[in-house]
Amino acid sequence: MNDNETESTTRRRLLATVGTAGAASVAGCGFQAPQADDGSDAPAESPTAQVDGLERYPRVRVGSVDELSEGDVESFAYPLDGTENFLTRIPGEAWGGVGPEGGIVGFSGLCTHMGCSVQGQVSPEREVAGPCPCHYTTFDLSMGGLVVSGAATTDLPQIRLDVEDGDVYATGVDGLVYGRRNNLRDGTPVEAATEE
Numbered sequence: 001m002n003d004n005e006t007e008s009t010t011r012r013r014l015l016a017t018v019g020t021a022g023a024a025s026v027a028g029c030g031f032q033a034p035q036a037d038d039g040s041d042a043p044a045e046s047p048t049a050q051v052d053g054l055e056r057y058p059r060v061r062v063g064s065v066d067e068l069s070e071g072d073v074e075s076f077a078y079p080l081d082g083t084e085n086f087l088t089r090i091p092g093e094a095w096g097g098v099g100p101e102g103g104i105v106g107f108s109g110l111c112t113h114m115g116c117s118v119q120g121q122v123s124p125e126r127e128v129a130g131p132c133p134c135h136y137t138t139f140d141l142s143m144g145g146l147v148v149s150g151a152a153t154t155d156l157p158q159i160r161l162d163v164e165d166g167d168v169y170a171t172g173v174d175g176l177v178y179g180r181r182n183n184l185r186d187g188t189p190v191e192a193a194t195e196e
């Protein structure tokens with residue numbers, strides 16, 4: 001055996017020793033992966049498992065074509081409980097609008113500037129939401145929530161809608177709702193009629 005072989009063998013033994021010690025160290029550090037309640041090795045569900053499991057937008061009934069007259073404004077939560085949105089019917093046809101004249105639209109009720117509610121400033125006749133009571137942003141309801149004027153730089157998130165047998169269903173959200181890192185996380189999902 002020459003010097004090179006001796007050095008190589010020594011290094012391999014040293015690495016093997018370090019590896020074993022490292023594994024023992026991790027095992028002894030007190031960290032334990034969460035376990036299921038039944039004591040099995042299956043990982044336990046996280047406290048937000050219900051929300052984390054919502055990987056797609058649910059399909060939820062939010063109104064009725066016959067019960068929503070032109071000029072009406074109705075509130076609904078979607079896709080999480082407490083997430084305020086409004087459903088309204090404007091005179092003209094809207095981008096993403098549904099119903100016989102394509103004038104039924106849904107939007108987030110939270111201004112995209114700093115999150116003030118614009119629910120009380122919805123004006124279906126003028127086809128706008130606003131001016132926002134905080135810094136006067138106005139959004140165009142016929143053009144996907146486009147910012148018309150004011151401090152906001154992001155359009156109002158629009159709720160995707162669908163009509164089936166006269167009922168209006170929410171099926172998704174275009175745009176990030178103010179204050180959310182993800183529209184589907186950090187809350188309890190509203191009860192879904194059927195999943196898409």
Ligand code: FES
Nearest residue numbers: 111113114132135
């Ligand atoms: S919060 Fe609406 S314009 Fe500032």
